[in-house]
Amino acid sequence: MSGLSADEVQFYQKNGYISPINILSEKEAISFHEELQSIESKYGSDLTDLGRNNTHQVIPFVDQLAHHPKILDAVQSIIGQNILVAGTTLFIKEPEQAGFISWHQDAKYNGLKPYNWVTAWLALTEVNVENGCMYMWPGSHIDGEREHDDTYGKDNLLTRGQTVANVPDNETVAIELKPGQLSLHHPWIVHGSGQNTSKTRRVGLAIQSYLATDVEQINGETYVQLGRGIDEYNHHPHVMRATGLMVEPEVVYWNKANKALQGVLYHGAKKLGKF
Numbered sequence: 001m002s003g004l005s006a007d008e009v010q011f012y013q014k015n016g017y018i019s020p021i022n023i024l025s026e027k028e029a030i031s032f033h034e035e036l037q038s039i040e041s042k043y044g045s046d047l048t049d050l051g052r053n054n055t056h057q058v059i060p061f062v063d064q065l066a067h068h069p070k071i072l073d074a075v076q077s078i079i080g081q082n083i084l085v086a087g088t089t090l091f092i093k094e095p096e097q098a099g100f101i102s103w104h105q106d107a108k109y110n111g112l113k114p115y116n117w118v119t120a121w122l123a124l125t126e127v128n129v130e131n132g133c134m135y136m137w138p139g140s141h142i143d144g145e146r147e148h149d150d151t152y153g154k155d156n157l158l159t160r161g162q163t164v165a166n167v168p169d170n171e172t173v174a175i176e177l178k179p180g181q182l183s184l185h186h187p188w189i190v191h192g193s194g195q196n197t198s199k200t201r202r203v204g205l206a207i208q209s210y211l212a213t214d215v216e217q218i219n220g221e222t223y224v225q226l227g228r229g230i231d232e233y234n235h236h237p238h239v240m241r242a243t244g245l246m247v248e249p250e251v252v253y254w255n256k257a258n259k260a261l262q263g264v265l266y267h268g269a270k271k272l273g274k275f
Contacts, residue, residue: 003077016141016189024180082229093196107187111219123177141188223257
């Protein structure tokens with residue numbers, strides 16, 4: 001295993017994130033983005049809103065990335081050798097798009113406890129300040145849960161537009177990535193991203209999230225796949241890996257997984273958003 005170094009693990013524990021981690025060559029990442037664009041040309045409407053989630057269940061190259069050994073090596077350095085793949089999300093910002101992601105914590109609404117899990121974010125294009133990269137508030141994970149306001153903002157790319165107030169912008173760090181680079185972040189770190197003000201597309205694949213096998217879902221069901229090791233707890237329903245592009249029986253389970261995810265993310269909410 002060629003996971004994170006001891007210094008990188010220490011940095012993650014102190015700051016709540018680690019970046020960048022080299023996973024793919026730039027050429028490989030660009031090739032995957034081109035493949036995504038080809039798939040979008042045929043199935044584009046299916047991959048928007050709620051359909052941006054769990055595409056690893058129906059798109060083989062996304063499955064390949066979610067189970068990439070270099071990513072699993074890095075994740076293992078943080079949560080241990082038994083790893084579940086518990087969801088993916090395509091985060092796409094088109095050129096000069098108004099969409100943004102407000103300051104939030106992943107653990108606030110996703111019902112996964114204990115917090116022995118990590119979110120990975122893989123860049124398939126250049127990701128920079130101009131085109132809407134993520135920002136992290138280092139160390140903000142240490143105090144645990146913070147109050148959120150559900151705004152349901154029109155241009156907010158989060159489910160409820162959930163927002164943490166009074167984040168000190170001068171303490172936040174831009175997570176700029178080259179195509180093929182990865183960041184990892186803690187369930188409780190406060191993070192967000194701005195609008196794409198550039199003339200180029202920004203595409204990232206978030207694996208939300210990699211779970212240790214002792215993690216349970218307290219707000220519904222999370223459909224998982226075994227990433228590495230063994231699942232000695234069996235807290236979650238398992239789904240098979242993608243055998244082809246949009247294979248009908250797998251699409252059925254993809255839709256079930258997304259409806260279950262929607263139920264978890266909007267647990268206790270006043271209304272449903274489009275994601």
